[in-house]
Amino acid sequence: MARIVMKFGGTSVADLDRIRNVAMRVKREVDAGHEVAVVVSAMSGVTNQLVKWCQELSPLHDAREYDTVVATGEQVTTGLLAIALQTAGIDARSWQGWQIPIRTDGAHGKARVDTIEGALLVERMAQGQVPIIAGFQGIDPERNRITTLGRGGSDLSAVAVAAAVKADRCDIYTDVDGIYTTDPRIVPRARKLEKISYEEMLELASVGAKVLQTRSVELAMKARVRVQVLSSFEDKPGSLVVDEDEIVEQPVVSGIAYSRDDAKVTLRRVPDRPGIAAAVFGALAGANVNVDMIVQNVGADGSTDMTFTVTKSDLARARDVLEKAQDTLGQEEIIADPDVAKISVVGIGMRSHAGIANTMFKALAEKNINIQVISTSEIKVSVLVAADYTELAVRALHTAYGLDGPG
């Protein structure tokens, strides 16, 4: 007997037939003797329609009213799934954020979960009732207004509920069947990972593999919630995101990720003096521009070139800030290049293996791919290359690290 939280996304509950299908999956777990709680998203398309209405009325709408409107999507799904489960002979009850309650901070539209009262849910589960919990929503600190957690927040709700009820596992049902060594659309021989560590998943999620919302992985890691990603349309095991201690045979590299969300900025010939980096990045931070990779060449004649990446959506703002600060910074020129891709090799095995980065550089060199910027962390090596080479680079690295599955 295990205690399981099952989470179903929008495409899994898109219509009544799919809701009945979800009910059958839940029933199977209950019939197997498990204690089950379910977290649901809005039926696909519903949230977009509600968001669109708010935006059409006013682009600068009150976030509290936005939350009131968009939270209804999940509420509808909870009631419908409860009815479908009851019809299948399973005791079930819908729960909204304010009923549990799921307490959040007051940051409407992108609230953070503070605490979830798990006691009542645990009690009901012990009685054989299946709680159907609205994902994506909570209640503010004054306990009178609905909050939402931001897009993709239902994953976060599921992990938070799993932590609150001390679940043995949190199963995230979605329209892909697991986590792959890389994007299967680019590398058909990509392999599904049976297990992956939180740390690796976090690096993969943040660099482009959009299977799990980043914050939900952070929370799972912090609360040690075992997460499984699996398909709601097929009957096969998915990928487990777990503590690295659970992974017996750790490969050196687990996956290759890529992102086309970044742009490269170079400040040509800034004065090579102490404090110049602080001045540049202080100005950017002041304008809420996040900087990712940074390189600075050693200067010869008292000046240096400084290169870094920002997200494409921040590029215009970054350029504006730097131009306005030209008097202070003293750069000769700002060169912006949005046509870049970040390719990352991720693996906890890197901690104990030398030469990982070198394999990467060699593999890219063999394909004549120029590396523009390099950055490394304990379990990741990232390089910036021209966007045109994205697929070629990912394929070359996937082969170089021996990740290709049977063809």
Next chain:
Amino acid sequence: MARIVMKFGGTSVADLDRIRNVAMRVKREVDAGHEVAVVVSAMSGVTNQLVKWCQELSPLHDAREYDTVVATGEQVTTGLLAIALQTAGIDARSWQGWQIPIRTDGAHGKARVDTIEGALLVERMAQGQVPIIAGFQGIDPERNRITTLGRGGSDLSAVAVAAAVKADRCDIYTDVDGIYTTDPRIVPRARKLEKISYEEMLELASVGAKVLQTRSVELAMKARVRVQVLSSFEDKPGSLVVDEDEIVEQPVVSGIAYSRDDAKVTLRRVPDRPGIAAAVFGALAGANVNVDMIVQNVGADGSTDMTFTVTKSDLARARDVLEKAQDTLGQEEIIADPDVAKISVVGIGMRSHAGIANTMFKALAEKNINIQVISTSEIKVSVLVAADYTELAVRALHTAYGLDGPG
């Protein structure tokens, strides 16, 4: 300065343009210096879709889950209207039933309002904020589950809120522009009533004029809430439903109502003995069949004919109950006739005027309309006629009581 509750039905908030139109109407009252609270229905069509989903999943769905699902329609409207008002420069905030709270009994799907906490709403109105309240919904006695008041319940919500905040008036905006002496589709010369008493409205509502939900009129009468029915698409005064003391020139007859919802049942030759009526109507009551008009002829040979009306939807059940009780009741035959219409003449002036019924009988006789059953109350005379004569009877009576407006 007055305190006004404004209620807008589904067709009045059917899309974003109409919601903006409602915002303009609310703004006009606020700009005129009034304190305003607004009660809204779901956007038209939304509730029907939600109900349909519940029914398709299970005709015998859990009423608590049904309430969870259908209450979302009003929630969406509250948030959108709040945004529209804020965009128009008016301070506004959405309120769901559980936030106020609007406490009801636990009869999910058709709950009755117990109490509404008006204090917070009054405080906000005094500060110049417009509360936008979800109609049709409340919270159960345990304060953890959403209840709904049954179809048309937003009228009831509006009147209950008006009573709770001691409003000077409750304006019900709808797609007709007031209450008429009879159905204008049958009598083009029907006149709009400037004022009508609660008692008359109650009789008119219950016999077919579907402008106001019956329970909302009962509550308005009990709590002495002045109700105005008016159009949300035109700019003209509507009809006021008020205490009869407020109506200076009381006409003898205020309106002619009709209903095709009834069926006639005749028990032929039941034994004419004490207790027979109790036996018949006891059996029907036991099966939850409501009986309306009743006549019993005096019998000559120890038996009598007994005729009464039930709603058409109860007819099959009534016949079933009576057939099963044949041993006890001893009727010779059951004759059921669904092709009947009930025509009612309503007016508080009847209390002090004789001959009202006679005018009715004479007018119908002149058109050769046979009266099948007659029933009277203090302010109403109803007759049952063959359904084919409905329009003719309504027109003849409208003229006979001098209700025709200028052609």
